[in-house]
Amino acid sequence: MLKYKNKKFVCHIDLGMELIRGKWKAVILCHLNDGPKRFLELQRITCGVSQKVLNEKLTELENDGLIFKTTYPEVPPRVEYELTDLGKGLFPALDLLEQWTVKNYPFDKK
Amino acid sequence: MLKYKNKKFVCHIDLGMELIRGKWKAVILCHLNDGPKRFLELQRITCGVSQKVLNEKLTELENDGLIFKTTYPEVPPRVEYELTDLGKGLFPALDLLEQWTVKNYPFDKK
DNA sequence: CCGTATCCTTAAGGATACTG
DNA sequence: CAGTATCCTTAAGGATACGG
Secondary structure (H helix, E strand, O other): OEEEOOEEEOOHHHHHHHHOOOOOHHHHHHHHOOOOEEHHHHHHHOOOOOHHHHHHHHHHHHHOOOEEEEEEOOOOOEEEEEEOHHHHHHHHHHHHHHHHHHHHOOOOEO | OEEEOOEEEOOHHHHHHHHOOOOOHHHHHHHHOOOOEEHHHHHHHOOOOOHHHHHHHHHHHHHOOOEEEEEEOOOOOEEEEEEOHHHHHHHHHHHHHHHHHHHHOOOOEO
C-alpha cells in the first residue's frame, strides 16, 4: 500500500494511471507534446468539450506538475499551455499506447 | 472523429485509454503479465476490492479481448485469468508508465 | 471458490449562463 | 478569449447478501 496526496494506491501503476485518469488528460498531454497550445486550440482538439470540463482537467494537470501555463497580459487574453519536464517524461508511455491502438484498432473514420 | 463499438473517440489515444479506464484495469493487466492468476489472487493484489467490482472489470477486459479465462470443472471451482496476445502487446506501454511513476514518485510506503 | 443481484454513495462529465 | 458558477445526468465504485 502506497500513499500520495492523501490517497492510497496498491502499486505504482495505480498511481501512474491516477495522474492521467479521466476522458481528456491523456489526449491533452499527447497534443501538447507537439508544442504549446492555447485554450481554444485544446477545445477544438477535444471536439468541443465544455469550458468547464477542459478547465478542470487543465487545472488538475497543472496541480500535478505535468503542464504549466503562461498568461500574456493582452486584450483579449492569451494563455498558452505546455508540458513540464515531468510531463514530457510521460510521453513515451502514451506514445506506445497510441501506437498499440493504431496497430490493433484500425477502426472506422467519421 | 473515430468510432469503435458505437462510441466516439477524438483520436487513437482516446480509444486506447478507454480500454484501460477505471481504477483496476491497468493494475490487473500488469499483474497478469507475470502469469495466470486466480480470482482470489487478483482480489488480494487489489487489496480487497469487492467481488462485484473485480468481476465487472474482468468481464470488460475479456469482452475487449485483452484477457481470457479458463474455468476448471472442479469443486470448489477454479478459474484462471491470463493475457491474450492483444493484452500482452499492451504491456510495454504500461511498463513504461510504471517506470516513469517509480522514477518520479518515490513516495511513502504504508 | 467464483459469480450474481441489489442498493447506495460519490465522482465524472456535460449544458448553460455569466464575467473581466 | 479565457475562466467561473450553477445545475443536472450518468458512470464508477463499494457494501452486502445470496447461490451454484
